[in-house]
Amino acid sequence: MFAGLSAFPLTPMNESGIDEAAFVRLVERLAGAGVDSIGVLGSTGNYAYLTRAERARIVQLAVQHAGTVPVIAGIGALRTRAVQELAEDAQQAGAAGVLLAPVSYQKLSDDEVFGLYRDVTGTLSVPLCVYDNPGTTHFTFSDELHGRIAGLPQVASIKIPGVPDDAEAARARIERLRAQLPPHLTIGVSGDALAARGLNAGCEAWYSVTGGLFPQTALAITRAARSGDAHRALQLSGRLQPMWELFRQYGSLRVTATAAELLGLAEAPSLPLPLKTLAGSDRQRLAEWLAEPALT
Template sequence: MFHGLSAFPLTPTTETGIDEQAFRALVTRLATAGVDSIGALGSTGGYAYLSREQRARVAALAVEAADGVPVMVGIGALRTSQVLALSEDAQKAGASAVLLAPMTYQPLTEDEVFGLYEDVTRELSVPLCVYDNPATTHVHFTDELHARIAALPNVAAVKIPPVPDDPAGAGARVDALRALLPDTVTLGVSGDWTAATGLNAGCDAWYSVVGGLFPATALALTRAARSGEAARATALSSQLEPLWRLFRRYGSLRVVATAAELLGLVDHPGLPRPLRGLTPPARRELAAALAAVGLGPA
């Protein structure tokens, strides 16, 4: 399941709970579009802001609405005991895999990060994807740490941060890391504006924010890259530059949450406080960008 497009939907959240109807509808859109997998409770899904009970419910809803499409569930938390509990909940819900980012308040040493994965993989019965997201977690993986973790049982994939913009640099980055990993561990790119470059450089999967809202658009790019049509994949990504520009400026979560509101797929506000969607001027920028790339409201 760690190949192709893994689409990460929002978890529409109010101050009183989860908008279950809206979440179901978002996941159903992805399953109907034919995405390769669905990533529930990733950073786009706001996992860090939800209680254990809410996360267990979202995991169950995702598996049900996915209608057979593999679902990967985020299990990151500050304490190992919490991660283990969330892992148990995800597996009980029927998740096909789990996604683990090392959350931290006190800075973690490499041995502490390794120990987290060692403790969790020991208890797993489903594959695990390592979530390397320094912009959010402030944990920086060395290649050597990736290699140590990848050798653990049940580790099946690594989700890496954005690759370098230039194809040669991206290729060198992917090749260097892949050389340290077992053949059984896949590499997937995040940072949507570098997805085409990462896929063209040999990444196996795209863990996509935009794919969680616009699956057909993300699938076209993914299929082009995976079939060897590098120029087409690059062109499709370039067409989305007005959107990528806003991702880089405001953060992909705020942009995609506001886009979902503009499309009428979620109510306002859809993010848990203190997070907020885009300001009125930025919303107008986003509306213009969506129209420019053909993704605006009908």
Template structure:
């Protein structure tokens, strides 16, 4: 399941809980579009703001709404005991894989990060994807740490941060990591603006914020890159640069929250406090970008 487009939908939530009908609808749209996998409860899925019970419920909704498309469920938490409980909930919900980010308050040493993955993988019965996201977790993986973790049982994939700008630099980045991890471990890219470069450089998967709301647009880019059409993949990414600019500036969660509301796919508010979404002027600008790119027709 760690190839192609892995689409990460918003989990619409406010202070009263998750909007389960809207969430099920968002996941169903992805399955209907034909995405390769669905990433439930990633950063765009608000996982860090939800209780264990809410996360277990969201995992069940995602699996039930995915119509057989593999679902990977985020299980990151501050304490190892909570991660283990979330992993059990995800497996009971029928997740095909789990996604683990090493969340922090106190800074973690490399040995502490390794120890987290070592203990969690010991208890798993499904594959695990390592979530390398220093922007939110403040954990900076070295390639050597990735290599240690990749040898653990059930580790099947790594979700890396955006590759460096430019095809040559992207190829060097992917090659340097691949040289240290087993061939059985897939390497995927996040940071939507870097997706084309990452896929063209040999990444197996695009872990996509955009794909969670605009799956057909993301699939077209992914499939071009996967069939080796570098020029088309790059051109498709270039056309989406106005959207990439918003994501770089405000983060994928706030952008997809506003876009989902604009398209009538989620009510407002759809983010848990203290998150407040995009400022008013930025929302107006985003709507203009969505209209210019005709993204309202996707899905």
């Protein structure tokens, strides 16, 4: 479950609520493609904008429509109590694992973050992936803290935000982190533009926004890297450079939601206000690019 391609779909929604039909279509599309796991309620899953009841419903729908593909559910929230409640909801809905970022309003200390994971894993019955996402949480994990958290029960994987662009530096980064971790724990890369380099450097998993919309394309990159064909993985990833450029400019959520609308996989608007999808020339640029490559 915490290896290979973990595809993170958009949660299409508007001010009236979740577009359940669109979400189910996305989940079924991923299951049909044969992804290794489906990660719901990540950043692209709009978890921060949903109520507890809405989040529980998303996990229920995902589990019901994922077939035999395991579902990993995001449980990040501001308070430990809320995280524990979300973890219980996810487990009751049948999630095979959970994903936890140290969400905060006040800047957290290392001891506070460790305490969060200690308290949550102490009552958890499914494996947990540590979500290291400084771009949204504004918290930076040290390798030492990762090592401390990795010793807690149920911790099974770390989702890191990316690796250096240089191949040798990327491999050295993964080796330094792995030296702090027990052998059973996997390292997964996000930051999709650098995912191929992360996989080539030794990451076992790709926690992928791109995979949530283009599972076959992301699977091809993952399988090339995991089979040792580093050149092929980089070549396939390079074809997505126009999308990576938009990710850097607008963030992956806005670009992914725009692409889903353009492909007819979600109705507009598909984001909660005040967020908006791309408009004008950038939307047209994305539409033209989507019409060219064989993205699936």
